[in-house]
Amino acid sequence: MPPGDRQASSNQSLLDNRxxxxxxxxxxxxxxxxxxxxxxxxxxxxxxxxxxxxWGLVYYYAWERDATPNITGRFTDAGGDHLIFTPRHERIxxxxxxSDYAWVVTGVPFVGNxxxxxxxxxxxxxxAHFVDYTKQAAIRAGGxxxxxxxxxxxxxxxxFEFAFPSKxxxxxxxxxxxxxxxxxxxxxxxxxxxxxxWNFAPVVFVSRxxxxxxxxxxxxxxxxxxxxxxxxxxxxxxxRLVASYEFSPYISGSFIYTGYSDGDDDDLxxxxxxxxxxxxxxxxxx
Amino acid sequence: xxxTIVSSKKNHSVFRVYLCCLLLGLVGLxxxxxxxxxxxxxxxxxxxxxxxxxxxxxxxRRNTPRDGVNPALPAEQYPFRAPYTAEEMGFRLMDFPHTxxxxxxxxxxxGTITKEGYLTQxxxxxxxxxxxxxxxxxxxxxxxxxxxxxHMYYYTYPPKNDGVQEMWILRRSGLxxxxxxxxxxxxxxxxxxxxxxxxxxxxPFPGVAQSFDDILGVEAWEFDWHLLGADVLxxxxxxxxNRKTITLAESNGRFYDEATDSIxxxxxHYPFYRKDGGVDCFVVVATxxxxxLPDYKVSKIIYWLDQYYFYxxxxxxxxxxxxxxxxxxxxxxxENKSLPNGQGFASxxxxxxxxxxxxxxxxxxxxxxxxxWTADDLAAFTPDFMRxxxxxxxxxxxxxxxxPEEFYLRPALLEGRFPKERSLxxxxxxxxxxxxxxxxxxxxxxxxxxxxxxDANQH
Numbered sequence: 001m002p003p004g005d006r007q008a009s010s011n012q013s014l015l016d017n018r019x020x021x022x023x024x025x026x027x028x029x030x031x032x033x034x035x036x037x038x039x040x041x042x043x044x045x046x047x048x049x050x051x052x053x054x055w056g057l058v059y060y061y062a063w064e065r066d067a068t069p070n071i072t073g074r075f076t077d078a079g080g081d082h083l084i085f086t087p088r089h090e091r092i093x094x095x096x097x098x099s100d101y102a103w104v105v106t107g108v109p110f111v112g113n114x115x116x117x118x119x120x121x122x123x124x125x126x127x128a129h130f131v132d133y134t135k136q137a138a139i140r141a142g143g144x145x146x147x148x149x150x151x152x153x154x155x156x157x158x159x160f161e162f163a164f165p166s167k168x169x170x171x172x173x174x175x176x177x178x179x180x181x182x183x184x185x186x187x188x189x190x191x192x193x194x195x196x197x198w199n200f201a202p203v204v205f206v207s208r209x210x211x212x213x214x215x216x217x218x219x220x221x222x223x224x225x226x227x228x229x230x231x232x233x234x235x236x237x238x239x240r241l242v243a244s245y246e247f248s249p250y251i252s253g254s255f256i257y258t259g260y261s262d263g264d265d266d267d268l269x270x271x272x273x274x275x276x277x278x279x280x281x282x283x284x285x286x
Numbered sequence: 287x288x289x290t291i292v293s294s295k296k297n298h299s300v301f302r303v304y305l306c307c308l309l310l311g312l313v314g315l316x317x318x319x320x321x322x323x324x325x326x327x328x329x330x331x332x333x334x335x336x337x338x339x340x341x342x343x344x345x346x347r348r349n350t351p352r353d354g355v356n357p358a359l360p361a362e363q364y365p366f367r368a369p370y371t372a373e374e375m376g377f378r379l380m381d382f383p384h385t386x387x388x389x390x391x392x393x394x395x396x397g398t399i400t401k402e403g404y405l406t407q408x409x410x411x412x413x414x415x416x417x418x419x420x421x422x423x424x425x426x427x428x429x430x431x432x433x434x435x436x437h438m439y440y441y442t443y444p445p446k447n448d449g450v451q452e453m454w455i456l457r458r459s460g461l462x463x464x465x466x467x468x469x470x471x472x473x474x475x476x477x478x479x480x481x482x483x484x485x486x487x488x489x490p491f492p493g494v495a496q497s498f499d500d501i502l503g504v505e506a507w508e509f510d511w512h513l514l515g516a517d518v519l520x521x522x523x524x525x526x527x528n529r530k531t532i533t534l535a536e537s538n539g540r541f542y543d544e545a546t547d548s549i550x551x552x553x554x555h556y557p558f559y560r561k562d563g564g565v566d567c568f569v570v571v572a573t574x575x576x577x578x579l580p581d582y583k584v585s586k587i588i589y590w591l592d593q594y595y596f597y598x599x600x601x602x603x604x605x606x607x608x609x610x611x612x613x614x615x616x617x618x619x620x621e622n623k624s625l626p627n628g629q630g631f632a633s634x635x636x637x638x639x640x641x642x643x644x645x646x647x648x649x650x651x652x653x654x655x656x657x658x659w660t661a662d663d664l665a666a667f668t669p670d671f672m673r674x675x676x677x678x679x680x681x682x683x684x685x686x687x688x689x690p691e692e693f694y695l696r697p698a699l700l701e702g703r704f705p706k707e708r709s710l711x712x713x714x715x716x717x718x719x720x721x722x723x724x725x726x727x728x729x730x731x732x733x734x735x736x737x738x739x740x741d742a743n744q745h
Contacts, residue, residue, distance in 0.1 A: 113487075115465070116483050161483055165489070214645055
């Protein structure tokens with residue numbers, strides 16, 4: 001459980017991420033050294049376009065963006081036994097594949113011709129580092145280790161983008177996240193599912209400019225239901241409605257409604273059920 | 287008596303003055319009548335009024351003999367010889383889409399204005415790789431679905447679009463392959479090249495009046511063609527009276543000012559102007575073949591083609607109900623002098639008028655530089671090259687419109703010409719704005735306060 005506001009706001013070490021809510025010590029993050037060639041990131045990408053089909057392959061030897069809290073020691077104070085964490089960015093291998101295919105479907109009822117694009121993207125990550133709370137508990141109890149597990153992850157998405165009449169764009173994009181060898185007590189790691197073995201989010205996006213405003217007024221809606229398994233099932237849904245208007249070539253504004261529904265209090269979207277919100281944005285382009 | 291005599295002399299003088307005035311009036315009136323008659327003499331002629339030269343130049347048959355191998359093509363080989371059927375003229379006008387059919391680079395200054403006066407403008411640098419011959423033959427020769435031209439667009443203005451790029455790969459259409467292009471977009475903020483769905487051909491691009499087919503032109507085999515007659519065009523694009531000069535750019539980047547009233551329809555190198563400065567045109571109608579375009583939201587397109595090169599100086603597009611939807615008018619310029627038979631003419635300035643929404647767009651092709659691309663240059667014509675963000679040929683333009691009031695006028699409606707074929711019904715609000723514009727010589731946006739005068743009914 002996160003600390004309460006009163007405790008968090010008066011604890012500077014906690015605010016600086018030098019400690020956590022149970023009193024562990026968090027050391028300085030170890031970062032790659034740009035002066036060492038071996039610490040650089042390397043990537044290769046090949047894209048091939050052939051007619052209506054494009055496809056590509058990606059390899060990326062990279063650093064994880066978020067440092068992983070390795071357990072590197074322990075200490076005892078008046079509050080009891082505590083752990084020492086050293087956050088460390090870890091090396092990671094990404095293998096990606098992309099493809100898209102564009103075509104026009106003819107003779108669609110009520111629509112006639114229907115231009116569309118099908119996209120497929122997948123990223124397989126080798127040995128992503130996850131905080132393993134089961135291991136952490138064992139170490140607190142006196143065991144050895146760094147409290148980290150390595151798992152392969154897969155994130156993949158398909159997208160079907162349709163260009164309907166009246167400039168109506170519809171995108172259906174199911175996204176899938178998977179953590180190999182997942183088990184209870186696993187935290188978050190790059191590319192993997194959140195709090196479960198797999199997540200599935202079939203996103204629907206619809207947008208339409210208003211012709212009578214010469215397309216200056218654009219309306220859009222994004223619906224995101226969120227499923228996961230094997231534990232949580234439906235984690236709630238999110239709806240985002242946007243009306244944006246171009247006041248001038250340099251000034252635009254947006255009115256945004258974001259709503260959440262269903263799910264439990266500790267679900268990805270369910271935790272925000274009581275926090276539907278409205279945003280107003282004004283943007284000036286220099 | 288004396289008084290009488292004096293009075294008689296006075297009356298005599300008055301009579302002579304009256305007579306003189308009457309004579310002068312008659313002369314003036316007759317001159318005016320003659321002038322009016324000459325001015326009002328219809329410039330358009332139906333098929334039965336064509337001149338002997340025009341009759342020798344056209345073949346009035348509606349069913350052009352077909353090619354034995356590919357029935358989508360006429361039997362005679364492009365570019366054909368006189369007499370031309372309307373369909374053969376349709377193939378010849380394919381030489382002149384919005385963007386020239388030879389490899390080149392240029393700056394395209396473009397803009398759109400609404401009836402309320404909301405003006406948006408931009409500049410994009412266009413690189414074109416014409417993959418084969420610099421005319422329609424390149425499109426005829428490839429198989430349906432194969433590419434014949436590649437376009438790269440690099441936006442430089444306004445700042446929010448700086449660095450946005452697009453790539454179009456143009457493909458010949460076929461009964462089994464209706465997509466006309468592959469469409470890729472690169473956005474600097476995303477740093478990603480994404481393939482886009484092919485645009486709906488007759489739907490305007492976002493925020494402008496012109497559609498994809500207005501830009502790339504139609505393919506003659508998708509339409510039935512017939513000749514309406516002949517006409518004379520004396521103006522196409524109309525500058526407002528408050529815009530006396532325009533700043534244009536040469537291919538080497540040098541800017542120069544040109545008086546707007548000196549810009550002729552096909553600029554200075556067109557050899558066939560009439561003595562009055564007009565251009566003789568054939569007027570042809572293209573009707574969609576429903577086996578090719580079953581859901582095309584256009585009932586017909588009418589072209590005014592110059593009678594020598596078949597350059598389309600004016601295009602009218604009608605919606606499914608037969609109502610006027612779009613007028614496109616052009617000023618052309620010979621940009622490639624190495625090509626024969628006028629094929630080197632290209633659009634210099636084009637104005638599009640959406641008669642339904644009352645939206646006007648323009649596109650001015652500036653700093654046109656004909657190129658023979660090197661192997662290194664050709665490497666740029668791939669979607670993923672856009673990631674580099676290179677602008678190798680930074681052509682520039684100063685031809686943007688300074689204020690809404692200086693925007694190009696709505697094109698003339700040419701009322702009364704070919705009335706059986708042209709339905710020029712405008713909404714009362716649009717008609718009022720057209721009248722006011724014509725009266726004032728510039729666009730007027732506070733139309734409610736402006737009551738058109740009695741002489742303002744000439745569009």
